[in-house]
Amino acid sequence: MSMLLEVSGVSVSFDGFKAINNLSFNIGEAELRAIIGPNGAGKTTFMDIVTGKTRPDEGRVIWGEKSVSLLKMSEAQIAQAGVGRKFQKPTVFEDQTVQENLLVSLKNPRSWLSVLTYRPTAEDLGRVDALAEEIGLSDQLTRLAGELSHGQKQWLEIGMLLAQEPRLLLVDEPAAGMTVTERQHTTDILVEAAKTRAVVVVEHDMEFVRRLNCKVTVLHEGSVLAEGSLDHVTANKDVIDVYLGR
Amino acid sequence: MQRSFIARNPSVLIFLSLLALFTLVVTVLSEGAGAGFISTSFIKTLGKTLCLCLIAVAMDLIWGYAGILSLGHFAFFGLGGYMIGMWLMYERTRLIVVDSLNQTEIPPTEAEVIEAIGTQIFGVVGSSDFPMIWAFADSLILQLALVVLVPGMLALIFGWLAFRSRVTGVYLSILTQAMTLALALYLFQNDSGLRGNNGLSGLQNLPGVTASQDIVSLWFLWASAFALGAGYFLAAWVVSGKFGSVICGIRDNEARVRFLGYSVEAYKLALFTLTACLAAIAGALYYPQAGIINPAEIAPIASIYLAVWVAIGGRGRLYGAVIGAAFVSLLSTWFTGGQAPDLPMGVYTVKWVDWWLVLLGVSFVLVTLFAPKGIGGLFDLIPTKKGSEE
Ligand SMILES: Nc1ncnc2c1ncn2[C@@H]1O[C@H](COP(=O)(O)OP(=O)(O)OP(=O)(O)O)[C@@H](O)[C@H]1O
Ligand SMILES: [Mg+2]
Numbered sequence: 261m262s263m264l265l266e267v268s269g270v271s272v273s274f275d276g277f278k279a280i281n282n283l284s285f286n287i288g289e290a291e292l293r294a295i296i297g298p299n300g301a302g303k304t305t306f307m308d309i310v311t312g313k314t315r316p317d318e319g320r321v322i323w324g325e326k327s328v329s330l331l332k333m334s335e336a337q338i339a340q341a342g343v344g345r346k347f348q349k350p351t352v353f354e355d356q357t358v359q360e361n362l363l364v365s366l367k368n369p370r371s372w373l374s375v376l377t378y379r380p381t382a383e384d385l386g387r388v389d390a391l392a393e394e395i396g397l398s399d400q401l402t403r404l405a406g407e408l409s410h411g412q413k414q415w416l417e418i419g420m421l422l423a424q425e426p427r428l429l430l431v432d433e434p435a436a437g438m439t440v441t442e443r444q445h446t447t448d449i450l451v452e453a454a455k456t457r458a459v460v461v462v463e464h465d466m467e468f469v470r471r472l473n474c475k476v477t478v479l480h481e482g483s484v485l486a487e488g489s490l491d492h493v494t495a496n497k498d499v500i501d502v503y504l505g506r
Numbered sequence: 507m508q509r510s511f512i513a514r515n516p517s518v519l520i521f522l523s524l525l526a527l528f529t530l531v532v533t534v535l536s537e538g539a540g541a542g543f544i545s546t547s548f549i550k551t552l553g554k555t556l557c558l559c560l561i562a563v564a565m566d567l568i569w570g571y572a573g574i575l576s577l578g579h580f581a582f583f584g585l586g587g588y589m590i591g592m593w594l595m596y597e598r599t600r601l602i603v604v605d606s607l608n609q610t611e612i613p614p615t616e617a618e619v620i621e622a623i624g625t626q627i628f629g630v631v632g633s634s635d636f637p638m639i640w641a642f643a644d645s646l647i648l649q650l651a652l653v654v655l656v657p658g659m660l661a662l663i664f665g666w667l668a669f670r671s672r673v674t675g676v677y678l679s680i681l682t683q684a685m686t687l688a689l690a691l692y693l694f695q696n697d698s699g700l701r702g703n704n705g706l707s708g709l710q711n712l713p714g715v716t717a718s719q720d721i722v723s724l725w726f727l728w729a730s731a732f733a734l735g736a737g738y739f740l741a742a743w744v745v746s747g748k749f750g751s752v753i754c755g756i757r758d759n760e761a762r763v764r765f766l767g768y769s770v771e772a773y774k775l776a777l778f779t780l781t782a783c784l785a786a787i788a789g790a791l792y793y794p795q796a797g798i799i800n801p802a803e804i805a806p807i808a809s810i811y812l813a814v815w816v817a818i819g820g821r822g823r824l825y826g827a828v829i830g831a832a833f834v835s836l837l838s839t840w841f842t843g844g845q846a847p848d849l850p851m852g853v854y855t856v857k858w859v860d861w862w863l864v865l866l867g868v869s870f871v872l873v874t875l876f877a878p879k880g881i882g883g884l885f886d887l888i889p890t891k892k893g894s895e896e
Contacts, residue, residue: 311765339767351762353755364751370767372776376749422764 262325262368264289264458265428270309271482279305280316281482293452294469294490295462297479298503303462304348306479307430310339311345324427339354340370344426350413358397358416361405362388387423391472393495395449407489409441418449422497429459435468444469468492478503511743518742521825522735529731534885539722549723550710550795551839555832557792560737562831563731563824564784565812567741570821571750572777573757575675578664578682579785580808581689582657586786587793587803588693589656591642591706593649594794597627597713600644604882618789630704637699653790654783657787660685660784662775669771669778674760683806684820693801705800709793730791734828744780753777754822820882829881836861 262357267285271278280302287293291385295303307486308314314337321330323341330338339345353361366384369375380388392398395415400408405416414434431450435443450472453459463469469476469490476493478485480502486493493499512519523544532552535543539714545554561583567575573847625634642648666680690770696702712722744750764770793799812831819830840846841862849856849888858865873880 299700312760334769335764336767336769339765345765347761351759353758353762354749355754356751358753364748364755365766372749372752372773374742375752375768376747378748380748420766448521500773 262288262454263322264291264324265310266320266322267306267310268322269322270316270321272305272314272316274310275386276468276470279482280309283319283483285477285478287458287460289427289458290454290456291458292451292474293458293460294470294472294474295460295479296464296466296469296476296493296503297356297442297485301479302482303479304432305460305482307345307460310338310428310430311335311343313465328479336370339424339426342427344421344424344429346414346421346429346431346434348436350417352405352408352413352416352420354404356405357402358392358405358408359388359401361416362391362423365423367423367425391419391423394422394452396445411438411446414438414442414446415449418446418453422453427457429453431459431461433462433464435463435465443468444471453462511746515746517825518739521738521828522821524736525731525738529728532727533724536720536724538718544880546723548722549727551836553723553727553730553795554587554792555835556727556734556893557788557795558835559831560656560730560734560788560791561785561812561826562815562819562827563734563737563741564788565816566821566824566827567744567784568781569813569816570823570827571755571757572774574774574778575679575811575813576682576778576781577679577806577810579688579781581686581809582661582782582785583789583792584799584801584804585657585660586653586789587691587799588700588706589649589653589786590790591709591793592643592700592797593646594709594711594713595627595706596623596640596643597646597710598711599623602626604836628701631696631702634806639699650790654786657786658779658783663776663780665775669774672771674836686722686809687806690801690804690806694805703800703802705803706793707798709799710795710797712794726791726795730795733787733791737787737894738824738828741784741851745824749773799835814866817870818873818880823882823885826880826882833881834866838866841865870888 263286265285267283269276270283283302283306285306295306297303309316310330312330312333315331322328323330323343328341330341330343333341341453353364356364363380363384366387368378368384374429387405388401389398392401395418396420397412397416400412405413408416418431418434434446434450436448447468448462450459454474461472475488476490477487477494478493478499480498485502486496486499532544532549533539534713535541536548536549537544537546561579565576565579569577569581578617600619600623603619605612607619607622620636621634623627624636628634628636635645642652664685668678673681692698693700694703700706710719715722745753752763752768753775756773760770814826815830815834817830818834819828820826841858844859846858846862848858877883
């Protein structure tokens, strides 16, 4: 299988502290992957590197069939190339309605000139309705995002990412602070999304990861400690020592 | 599917109607119309106030909507004033010079006329040569183009440097203050080419126009009202659609916008430049009514006042900015003009000329603390039919 994203030999340090240490990571098209690891393992920093927020000191980040390097691109260019990202704490536009949040995220020209004259087409509004349906917010379209519950905000943010039609979705702790039923719903959204694109989910909660039922990568001190099925990695002695055994 | 822009934004129509009504009533009551209920000097004050409302709309776009607290927009306002002022002063001086030279026996040569105009204009700074920047001062069309081009270019270059380096928040505000201070200090110099601290004067006289100030003041009132109406409409249109979504998103969560694939810097730059041009147009209409412009107009404090007006009026709703600018600047004229009665308090008499700034400062703090939505927030209390806003 050809790879969508290839991260190899990446390192980054903050004031001498190596947050990411010679990390390598690959993911193919339409693959669901979970990343687990203790606090400070470098999971968020890894996403920062892929999305262009943090520049690594060394290493390569190669994208797509044309094998372009993401390291020379700005955050906006990387997003336009097809990388969507959900932040650890929900970030939606609280002053705007659910519909506006989704409309602004739809995959459409991003330059300010085309945005200035843009008016939503019936097709776009239909897309928004379909997305709202998918994330379970159909009856909330006209509400302000700021009025939504924590869980609903998380879904809205995932919906905004889906609206972008990314080829790779990076999701940082989507289930944090959710109730059990909300988690169930989140799992469904992510599994569904991964049928047509690559999805990387960072999560602490083992039950959640188990339900995702996918390959798992364990990060520790900025590099990969183990990789494989959940049962495989949880049986690994190193993993038990640094993560599960605590 | 989508209703027209006006239908979706009833407040725009209401605003434009009120503005038209205001202009009409003021015109009818003016000295120029023969009624004389409103003095010509007050007509000018009202016309100037409309210009201040226009720059407040620009400020609301950049600050209220995009969250960029620019404290330098009066630099663009002032530059716009200087650009039109150059033509006004040149042309009027030329007419006077030509007139007086024609009294002499021998008709003057072209060079003599230019020399005489130069002496007239630049005598106060000990020179008679036209500086380079006056190259187009003899052409109204070109000088009108420069009204937007010069401030627009300054905004473009400044914004490009600042936004590209991702300067945000209070650092950006400080940088804009530095810009306006630097410009003011430069203009204060006699060899800046714009007559140093004398500035440009006599701007109320339109060259070649024989109509009295009573009439001319009305023309400027109408022009200012038209500019405010057009600027308001443009601003409301700009923020009504997805562009508005993006810039409000930049205000509330810049990173989210960036990771959605929008080039935040390009949006900021476009908006900064657009608002600078609006400010410049406001300035170009303001100073012919004020009659004089000098570098003190561009002092950093002016731009801070602008932020205070918009904060008091209420950010992010356009009409709030208009209300704030009109209310506070008219009140300020009243207090500082010595019209406000002194307030005897036994041992001490409060003279408003001195105490107005304190009052303004206190109001600003109170509004910020207790009514962050400003005066415009009062409109939220009016019950609207559910769904009529959508
Ligand atoms: N900008 C930064 N400056 C300095 N140190 C940083 C920076 N970003 C991350 N770090 C450090 O790098 C390490 C990895 O952080 P990261 O946020 O990637 O961990 P994480 O795996 O996402 O943890 P968590 O599960 O708590 O979210 C941490 O020790 C953190 O303190
Ligand atoms: Mg993290």
